[in-house]
Amino acid sequence: MNIDYTPADEAFRQQVKAFIAENYPQSVRGKSRNEYGGKEDFLAWHKVLHKQGWIAPSWPEQYGGTGWTATQKYIFGEECALADTPMVLPFGIAMVGPVIYTFATEEQKKEHLPKILSGERWWCQGYSEPGSGSDLASLKTSAVRDGDHYIVNGQKTWTTLAQYADWIFCLVRTDPKAKQQEGISFLLIDMKSPGVSVRPIITMDGAHEVNEVFLDNVKVPVKNLIGKENEGWTYAKFLLGHERAGIAGVARSKRGVERLKKLAAAEQDGGKPLLDDPMFSRNIAELQIDLLSLEFTELRTLANESKGGHGPEASILKIKGTDIQQRLTELTLEAIAYYGNPYRPFAHDKMTNEYVPGPDYSHGAAQNYFLTRRTTIYGGSSEIQRNIIAKMVLGL
Amino acid sequence: MDFSFTEEQTLLRNSVQKFVQNDYTFDNRRAIVKSDTGWSHKNWMKFAELGLLGAPFTEDQGGLGGGPIETMIIMEEFGRGIVVEPYLGTVVLAGGFLRHAGSKAQQEKFIPEIVEGKRVFAFAFAEPQGRYNLADLAVTAKKSGAGYTLNGHKAVVIGAPWADHLIVTARTAGGQRDEKGVSVFIVDKKAKGVSCRDYPTVDGLRASEVTFENVALGADAVIGTVDNGLPLVERVVDEGIAALSAEAIGGMKVLNDATVEYCKTRKQFGVPIGKFQVLQHRMVDMFMNYEQSVSITYMVTLKLGESETERKKAASAAKVQIGKAGRFVGQNAVQLHGGMGMTDELNVGHYFKRLTMIDTMFGNVDHHLKRYASLD
Numbered sequence: 111m112n113i114d115y116t117p118a119d120e121a122f123r124q125q126v127k128a129f130i131a132e133n134y135p136q137s138v139r140g141k142s143r144n145e146y147g148g149k150e151d152f153l154a155w156h157k158v159l160h161k162q163g164w165i166a167p168s169w170p171e172q173y174g175g176t177g178w179t180a181t182q183k184y185i186f187g188e189e190c191a192l193a194d195t196p197m198v199l200p201f202g203i204a205m206v207g208p209v210i211y212t213f214a215t216e217e218q219k220k221e222h223l224p225k226i227l228s229g230e231r232w233w234c235q236g237y238s239e240p241g242s243g244s245d246l247a248s249l250k251t252s253a254v255r256d257g258d259h260y261i262v263n264g265q266k267t268w269t270t271l272a273q274y275a276d277w278i279f280c281l282v283r284t285d286p287k288a289k290q291q292e293g294i295s296f297l298l299i300d301m302k303s304p305g306v307s308v309r310p311i312i313t314m315d316g317a318h319e320v321n322e323v324f325l326d327n328v329k330v331p332v333k334n335l336i337g338k339e340n341e342g343w344t345y346a347k348f349l350l351g352h353e354r355a356g357i358a359g360v361a362r363s364k365r366g367v368e369r370l371k372k373l374a375a376a377e378q379d380g381g382k383p384l385l386d387d388p389m390f391s392r393n394i395a396e397l398q399i400d401l402l403s404l405e406f407t408e409l410r411t412l413a414n415e416s417k418g419g420h421g422p423e424a425s426i427l428k429i430k431g432t433d434i435q436q437r438l439t440e441l442t443l444e445a446i447a448y449y450g451n452p453y454r455p456f457a458h459d460k461m462t463n464e465y466v467p468g469p470d471y472s473h474g475a476a477q478n479y480f481l482t483r484r485t486t487i488y489g490g491s492s493e494i495q496r497n498i499i500a501k502m503v504l505g506l
Numbered sequence: 507m508d509f510s511f512t513e514e515q516t517l518l519r520n521s522v523q524k525f526v527q528n529d530y531t532f533d534n535r536r537a538i539v540k541s542d543t544g545w546s547h548k549n550w551m552k553f554a555e556l557g558l559l560g561a562p563f564t565e566d567q568g569g570l571g572g573g574p575i576e577t578m579i580i581m582e583e584f585g586r587g588i589v590v591e592p593y594l595g596t597v598v599l600a601g602g603f604l605r606h607a608g609s610k611a612q613q614e615k616f617i618p619e620i621v622e623g624k625r626v627f628a629f630a631f632a633e634p635q636g637r638y639n640l641a642d643l644a645v646t647a648k649k650s651g652a653g654y655t656l657n658g659h660k661a662v663v664i665g666a667p668w669a670d671h672l673i674v675t676a677r678t679a680g681g682q683r684d685e686k687g688v689s690v691f692i693v694d695k696k697a698k699g700v701s702c703r704d705y706p707t708v709d710g711l712r713a714s715e716v717t718f719e720n721v722a723l724g725a726d727a728v729i730g731t732v733d734n735g736l737p738l739v740e741r742v743v744d745e746g747i748a749a750l751s752a753e754a755i756g757g758m759k760v761l762n763d764a765t766v767e768y769c770k771t772r773k774q775f776g777v778p779i780g781k782f783q784v785l786q787h788r789m790v791d792m793f794m795n796y797e798q799s800v801s802i803t804y805m806v807t808l809k810l811g812e813s814e815t816e817r818k819k820a821a822s823a824a825k826v827q828i829g830k831a832g833r834f835v836g837q838n839a840v841q842l843h844g845g846m847g848m849t850d851e852l853n854v855g856h857y858f859k860r861l862t863m864i865d866t867m868f869g870n871v872d873h874h875l876k877r878y879a880s881l882d
């Protein structure tokens with residue numbers, strides 16, 4: 111057992127560091143996601159990485175991957191987090207991309223993969239429905255074959271950033287008579303198709319990131335079906351289990367701890383830095399220790415996977431990772447005391463008075479805390495993840 | 507030993523309850539929060555009509571002659587509607603200062619105006635550097651002639667955009683954090699040198715950063731004793747904590763009821779999600795958190811009149827329990843509602859946000875744990 115990096119790995123790390131330092135997009139420097147003005151801001155970093163050929167490290171090389179080792183990918187993710195680069199949106203690169211290169215036809219690959227890599231085609235994920243969240247397989251959106259088209263009817267919801275999306279990948283029911291999991295297909299839909307409409311959902315922090323997507327007699331060419339009809343559940347499960355690297359968000363949380371310590375050092379309590387307060391520093395220490403355990407749990411998972419093993423460790427990473435992310439936002443809010451109160455407006459609030467008092471690091475901190483509650487709900491809630499461990503690991 | 511309410515108290519509760527149910531529906535509240543001013547003057551006049559603005563004042567002063575229990579009842583019911591109007595700042599806090607330490611002239615001038623709904627107050631105590639230490643004051647009031655000159659910056663003054671007057675804590679002597687040398691002033695917001703930058707808060711209120719630039723105050727602006735205002739401030743803040751505890755239990759009750767109801771009706775995997783035992787236990791824990799919070803709210807309400815040490819301990823104990831329970835109940839109400847819990851549309855998130863900010867007000871859990879330990 112050892113956790114040393116080879117000299118080659120260290121050299122790679124330096125190369126990544128230098129690249130990020132030189133190419134960090136100035137247009138979004140220092141901006142958090144809820145300050146983004148629009149599509150371009152979301153895509154600024156994506157485009158930089160694409161140009162360098164680094165946008166999809168997890169993809170096979172033949173489709174545009176980097177050919178890095180697992181350790182290199184890990185280092186890359188870590189360096190991006192430590193430099194606080196914008197996040198690459200997962201819907202194209204991490205979600206539908208792998209489904210396409212694994213299950214789609216050559217024609218579909220040619221049509222979609224380059225545009226996913228370039229960021230020119232924005233994807234959103236159409237899984238959840240009003241009646242089907244945790245119990246995804248109960249979904250009702252129907253696709254009825256009509257010649258060389260499907261006619262799609264139904265409603266998707268919680269669709270993240272659908273307001274910018276060019277395409278949506280959907281789970282639809284193609285066989286209403288089959289057992290739940292067996293009647294589902296995986297369909298790609300052009301958002302410009304007649305009958306697709308998007309309605310915003312505002313979350314409690316005031317942001318507009320999620321949407322309802324209505325599908326009303328939408329004509330979708332059969333050539334947009336991925337794989338086989340009624341086998342969509344297999345692809346959906348593949349997708350859910352695919353992107354494990356990064357699910358724990360360890361590096362981003364490490365960076366979050368650094369930021370928290372910095373602001374706790376700036377905050378005053380009785381003329382001394384809050385960071386020196388035994389209670390507050392204890393809270394931070396506890397968080398760091400939890401994070402350190404998680405980091406090694408993730409490394410063990412990676413090592414195990416590179417030997418071909420894999421298991422429900424992903425559920426541990428998701429549960430603990432999101433718990434830590436939530437506690438980080440909680441402690442940040444605690445650190446800033448009364449300056450947690452002010453509301454930081456979004457562009458869509460159209461407020462004439464955009465004044466936000468308090469130190470910069472306090473702006474939006476409460477809203478961030480509120481929004482981060484979502485992490486234990488989406489992507490398989492913490493309860494569902496525990497069910498998985500209970501069943502798959504403990505055999506209960 | 508008796509935890510029952512008198513007939514008058516029950517009538518009072520019923521009338522506030524009726525107001526919240528009929529006039530303060532979630533949609534009405536949303537419209538108020540979104541309006542230009544962010545509060546409803548009409549509601550304020552309704553409070554006056556119902557006698558709520560006079561609840562803690564004597565009958566001689568035009569009030570109902572109520573005490574901490576009446577305040578608790580009103581705040582708890584307001585908590586159920588997450589009422590934004592500045593009852594705490596005006597009636598509980600400013601009212602407290604005036605009742606406990608106001609001169610005859612101050613009482614005669616301001617109390618009737620409060621009772622009639624003609625005067626709104628905000629309490630300006632926090633400062634950017636001060637965290638939760640009520641004595642950490644960089645705002646100064648320097649003796650000048652017969653009066654004082656006020657200078658400095660007060661942070662996050664809740665309700666200040668709506669207020670006519672501010673109750674301001676300022677240093678009149680000693681070093682920045684000395685317990686001695688704190689004084690309390692009534693300041694007219696229109697006075698020369700007072701400026702406010704207003705903004706909305708995350709929980710639907712309005713607040714201001716208030717700066718004082720050579721504001722001239724007469725000697726009659728002082729409430730209580732010069733240089734020895736801290737005990738008064740602590741007393742009023744402890745009463746504020748009791749009132750916030752009552753508001754919090756009102757909010758927790760709504761969240762718990764909503765969550766139980768939702769889990770009975772929301773179906774996943776072919777059954778109501780309330781059938782999953784892990785969620786049942788969670789809701790039981792939410793329920794227990796609420797019950798413990800009700801108990802401690804009664805405790806602090808009944809102990810406000812005891813010795814200074816007992817009162818402080820009671821207030822800190824309540825603030826710790828309320829802070830922890832508010833967090834647990836709020837977070838889990840959102841969690842058990844799934845995606846719906848995250849929305850602005852559903853009321854759940856709004857109660858969660860209010861409970862979160864109640865934890866910050868007058869000191870969070872850690873602050874009051876320390877205060878309790880230091881007094882015990």
Ligand SMILES: Cc1cc2nc3c(=O)[nH]c(=O)nc-3n(C[C@H](O)[C@H](O)[C@H](O)COP(=O)(O)OP(=O)(O)OC[C@H]3O[C@@H](n4cnc5c(N)ncnc54)[C@H](O)[C@@H]3O)c2cc1C
Pocket residue numbers: 234235236237238240241242243244245267268269270271320484487488489490491492493494497772774775779782784785841842843844845846848
């Ligand atoms: C901000 C946000 C962004 C999202 N983005 C997308 C997106 O882009 N695309 C998309 O398709 N979806 C998206 N989702 C949807 C997300 O995946 C669902 O919210 C999630 O699956 C939970 O479903 P639900 O909201 O219907 O809650 P429900 O499934 O109704 O769950 C309610 C509660 O019951 C619990 N519960 C349910 N079943 C069980 C059980 N068997 N045992 C124990 N507890 C249980 C849950 O854990 C939860 O606490 C997003 C959600 C949010 C909040």
